[in-house]
Amino acid sequence: VSGTVRSQPPLERTANWIIPNSLIVASAGRLPPGAQLTGTTTVNVLDTDHRLFADNRRTQIDMRFAKIFRFASKRVDLGVDLSNLLNTNYTTTYDNTYQYNVARGGTWNNPTAILAPRFVRLNFTVNF
Numbered sequence: 001v002s003g004t005v006r007s008q009p010p011l012e013r014t015a016n017w018i019i020p021n022s023l024i025v026a027s028a029g030r031l032p033p034g035a036q037l038t039g040t041t042t043v044n045v046l047d048t049d050h051r052l053f054a055d056n057r058r059t060q061i062d063m064r065f066a067k068i069f070r071f072a073s074k075r076v077d078l079g080v081d082l083s084n085l086l087n088t089n090y091t092t093t094y095d096n097t098y099q100y101n102v103a104r105g106g107t108w109n110n111p112t113a114i115l116a117p118r119f120v121r122l123n124f125t126v127n128f
Contacts, residue, residue, distance in 0.1 A: 004062040011058075011091070015045040015098040015108055045098050058092075060115065061085040066123070079123035087118040 018040050021031055032041050066079035093113040099106030 001066075002064045004060075006058075006060045006062075008058045010056060011094065013046070013094055013109065014096045016096050017043045017045050017098045017100060019043060019100075058088070058090040058115070059086070060088060073128065075127040077123065077125040077127075081121040081123065082118070083121070084116060084118045088115055089117070090115045 019042075021035050021037055021039050021041055024035075024041060025031055025037065031037065035041055061084075063082040063085055064079060065082075066077065069076040069078065091111040091114055093111070095107045095110045095112050097106075098108045
């Protein structure tokens with residue numbers, strides 16, 4: 001019997017606004033250092049002193065039950081793996097691109113991936 005408990009801190013969120021360099025030249029009168037007029041510049045809209053985090057810690061529990069059986073010169077390994085035992089569905093990735101002039105930032109802060117659901121895997125190995 002074995003188990004794994006994984007507890008991770010909340011995800012830090014960002015809001016990256018991709019600004020065309022032509023818009024920066026129009027407002028600031030110059031290009032950002034090392035930028036080209038036809039390119040873009042990424043700016044983090046959120047204040048770095050007051051970071052935005054996900055709701056809470058993410059906890060996942062995995063278990064394994066296994067037994068070895070011996071029959072003369074043969075060996076049989078039987079096992080059951082239980083992943084995500086609590087069936088949590090925490091978000092693992094968010095959309096970090098902030099879209100200006102779109103209602104509520106467009107797709108910013110929408111989940112793009114969640115933790116895999118609970119599943120059971122059966123293992124059966126015969127050695128002879």
